[in-house]
Amino acid sequence: MTYDVLTLTTPETLSRCPVFSVDQFNWGGDYRPVTSGRLGFLPGQGFLLEMVCQEEDPCRSHTRDGDPVYLDSAMEAFFCFSPEEENPCYLNFEMNANGAMLACHGRDRRERTPFAGALKEGLSCRAQVREHAWSIRLMIPLSLITGVYPGLSLHTDRMFTCNFYKIKESEGRTHFASFAPIQTPEPNFHLPEYFAQARILL
Numbered sequence: 001m002t003y004d005v006l007t008l009t010t011p012e013t014l015s016r017c018p019v020f021s022v023d024q025f026n027w028g029g030d031y032r033p034v035t036s037g038r039l040g041f042l043p044g045q046g047f048l049l050e051m052v053c054q055e056e057d058p059c060r061s062h063t064r065d066g067d068p069v070y071l072d073s074a075m076e077a078f079f080c081f082s083p084e085e086e087n088p089c090y091l092n093f094e095m096n097a098n099g100a101m102l103a104c105h106g107r108d109r110r111e112r113t114p115f116a117g118a119l120k121e122g123l124s125c126r127a128q129v130r131e132h133a134w135s136i137r138l139m140i141p142l143s144l145i146t147g148v149y150p151g152l153s154l155h156t157d158r159m160f161t162c163n164f165y166k167i168k169e170s171e172g173r174t175h176f177a178s179f180a181p182i183q184t185p186e187p188n189f190h191l192p193e194y195f196a197q198a199r200i201l202l
Contacts (some may be wrong), residue, residue, distance in 0.1 A: 002197040005047070007156065008040040014048055016040075022051075022075075022166045024181045031173045033056055035075065041154070041200050046122070046141040049093075053076040053166060054085040054133045060097040066114055069096040073173070073183070075136055076165040080192045081149045083161040089148060093168075097134045099127035105148050119147045122127050126197035156202050161195035 006017045015038070022035035027149040037051035058073035070076070073096060087107050096104040103123060106114035115123060122141030128134065146152050164179040167189070177186040180196035 002199055003162070003179075005039050005041050005198050005200045007168065007200065007202050008042050008048065014038055014040045014050055020179050021163060022164050022177050022179050024178045025175070026178060026182045026184075027176050027187050029175050031175045032171075033073075033166060033175070035177060037075075037077075037164055039077075039162075039198070041125040042111070044142070045195055046139060046145065047079075049077055049140070050135065051077070051138075051164065052066040052133055052135040056132055058129070058134050059168060059170075060100075060129075062096055062100045062150065065101050065103070067100050067102065069094050069100050069102050070167050071170040072096040073134075073168045074166075076167060076189065077138065078139075078163050078165070078189065078192075078195065079145075080137050080161045080195055081145060081152055081154075083159075083192065083195070088192055090190075090195075091140075091145075091148065092190070093125075093138055093140070095125050095127065095136045095138065097127050097129050097136075099136070101138075102124045115144060115155050119144050148157070154200060156200055158196050158200045161192065162198050163189070163195045165189050 017038040017040045034054040076094040084089045106112040126138045166177040182194045
């Protein structure tokens with residue numbers, strides 16, 4: 001499974017990018033909201049992500065960045081730009097319908113470092129709630145990525161890995177869905193070995 005990340009001329013051209021579906025309900029469950037998204041690359045700026053969930057009245061109790069938004073209805077994006085390493089560092093961005101975001105980096109689920117200071121500059125998330133759906137638009141600046149991966153060059157044909165998720169971990173409409181399938185007995189999104197391949201294209 002390889003997702004092609006198109007190079008954008010402007011943020012408005014994100015609509016040209018292929019749609020991915022977050023439809024792998026690896027651990028079952030009856031509540032299965034339809035979730036999809038697009039990812040594009042803006043040279044010299046970073047990655048632009050848009051995700052949409054067909055869900056009415058999403059749970060959104062958390063309002064501040066750094067809050068445990070995965071307890072709400074949340075959409076998430078994880079990226080790894082050094083998948084060749086044995087125990088690679090990866091980035092996680094988790095967002096609810098208020099636009100509150102949990103964003104960290106690290107090498108495993110338990111040891112995550114929140115983005116702060118200069119690393120966080122330019123990182124932005126906007127959320128929009130409509131009658132039958134909600135969406136997020138996330139800008140991940142190059143400065144954040146190269147701050148975690150010094151010397152990284154992002155260019156045409158560059159490969160990396162990623163996965164996208166829809167989650168509500170708390171009681172009431174609990175669900176766990178992913179773009180690339182995950183083969184574990186219990187829900188766990190922090191597994192780079194199950195991330196999908198992605199490639200930057202012109």
